[in-house]
Amino acid sequence: MDGDRPYDLVLFGATGFTGRLTAQYLAGAVPAGCRWALAGRNEQKLAEVRRELLAGHPGLVEPAVLLADATDRAALRKVAEAARVVVSTVGPYQRYGEPLVAACADAGTDYLDLTGEPEFVDRMYLLHHERAQASGARLVHSCGFDSIPHDLGVLFTVRQLPPEAEESAVSVNGYVRAGGTFSGGTFASALTAFGRPRAAAQANRERRAAEARPAGRRIRTTPRGPHRSAEARAWALPLPTIDPQVVGRSAAALPGYGRQFGYAHYAAVKRLPVAVGGVLGLGLLVLAAQVPPLRRALERLHGPGEGPSAERRAASWFTVRFVARTAAAQVVTEVSGGDPGYTETAKMLAESALCLAYDELPRVAGQVTPAVAMGDALVERLRAAGMRFEVLGEVPPHAPRRHR
Numbered sequence: 001m002d003g004d005r006p007y008d009l010v011l012f013g014a015t016g017f018t019g020r021l022t023a024q025y026l027a028g029a030v031p032a033g034c035r036w037a038l039a040g041r042n043e044q045k046l047a048e049v050r051r052e053l054l055a056g057h058p059g060l061v062e063p064a065v066l067l068a069d070a071t072d073r074a075a076l077r078k079v080a081e082a083a084r085v086v087v088s089t090v091g092p093y094q095r096y097g098e099p100l101v102a103a104c105a106d107a108g109t110d111y112l113d114l115t116g117e118p119e120f121v122d123r124m125y126l127l128h129h130e131r132a133q134a135s136g137a138r139l140v141h142s143c144g145f146d147s148i149p150h151d152l153g154v155l156f157t158v159r160q161l162p163p164e165a166e167e168s169a170v171s172v173n174g175y176v177r178a179g180g181t182f183s184g185g186t187f188a189s190a191l192t193a194f195g196r197p198r199a200a201a202q203a204n205r206e207r208r209a210a211e212a213r214p215a216g217r218r219i220r221t222t223p224r225g226p227h228r229s230a231e232a233r234a235w236a237l238p239l240p241t242i243d244p245q246v247v248g249r250s251a252a253a254l255p256g257y258g259r260q261f262g263y264a265h266y267a268a269v270k271r272l273p274v275a276v277g278g279v280l281g282l283g284l285l286v287l288a289a290q291v292p293p294l295r296r297a298l299e300r301l302h303g304p305g306e307g308p309s310a311e312r313r314a315a316s317w318f319t320v321r322f323v324a325r326t327a328a329a330q331v332v333t334e335v336s337g338g339d340p341g342y343t344e345t346a347k348m349l350a351e352s353a354l355c356l357a358y359d360e361l362p363r364v365a366g367q368v369t370p371a372v373a374m375g376d377a378l379v380e381r382l383r384a385a386g387m388r389f390e391v392l393g394e395v396p397p398h399a400p401r402r403h404r
Helices: 017-029 043-056 073-082 098-107 118-135 148-159 163-167 184-194 197-210 243-253 272-289 292-301 310-314 343-358 375-384
Strands: 007-012 036-040 064-067 083-088 110-113 138-140 169-179 218-220 227-229 234-238 260-269 317-325 330-337 388-395
Touching: 007 017, 007 073, 007 343, 017 036, 017 043, 017 343, 036 043, 043 064, 064 073, 073 083, 073 098, 083 098, 083 343, 098 110, 098 118, 098 138, 110 343, 118 138, 118 197, 138 343, 148 169, 148 243, 148 317, 148 330, 148 343, 148 375, 148 388, 169 234, 169 243, 218 243, 243 260, 343 375, 375 388
Parallel strands: 007 036, 007 083, 036 064, 083 110, 110 138, 169 260, 218 260
Antiparallel strands: 169 317, 227 234, 234 260, 317 330, 330 388
16 A cells, blocks of 8 residues: 555545544544545534534644535545545445446555445446456455444354364354434345346346355355344344345355355344334335335435434444354354444544554455454454443353253
């Protein structure tokens, strides 16, 4: 990476709700001497964010302000060429994300975002992975609640298994619980994804045809249907999120996950009526997203840029419990933290950016997952920042396997 570039880090989309939270987190976390900038299309709003940061953090190195619209490829090229790492909070990414990814792939600039949109991630792989490999850029999607707790949580979990697990079959179930609200940007991204099932399926097929598969290893990320889980002590509902795909790609790239690896991703719901209501509500949302007038009406209900109060965020929380098994061992871990949709997402994105900018990391390039790009270094950063990665229990390698 070019150390002569003017900026170590650029935050693109700093005036949105999540962008402001990320800027505020960075203002308290950037190391001395960090050269950073706030980027977006509205100079007045960017200056306002900068004033807020300087007022709240005396002695902060003043970030620069860079003007660029998400559709202005020439301006985005200048941003990418000036930075070592670019972070984007501008979604839905299917609509607005590709020009910045392209600029970073061309410039050899590391790129991070918050996307949970599978079609966008697959399209970016097809369009820009090879060029990013050639330029040395790391393109790392899904660095918020989608999918840091799940991707790094599974990495942390398989690290607890005995060494012989690398040559055996490993299965992991993840159970998500959360108390909080989602962002307007997340809602808009979900509607975009739900409204394009055929396009998403086509992008996924094209990527599978183009992407090399790990030799001698098998990766599976298909969950069971809704069921009562003894492991979670709750009803387990398959989650239609990008997280299993991210975990599966990490498992394909990292041999420590075993010769055969399976991951299943669920929401854990205590009460059956709530579980049934959740399934029905999600089904109705998916159907409504197929009808353009209904999709536009839903988008107006909860638009990007909106978010809950600080008090509401402070009361929010999440946990993800992982149960990993081999033929002879079992381990149970948990990743947990505060408000998943905003506060912790801003923290995860900001710490990912700092990790790419400053930590000693594996030499990789192209489109890679958080676990592949940053792995244990990011786990340690997030633990130091207050997120919990804990081992709750384990069975010694010689103990018999527990059955459900």
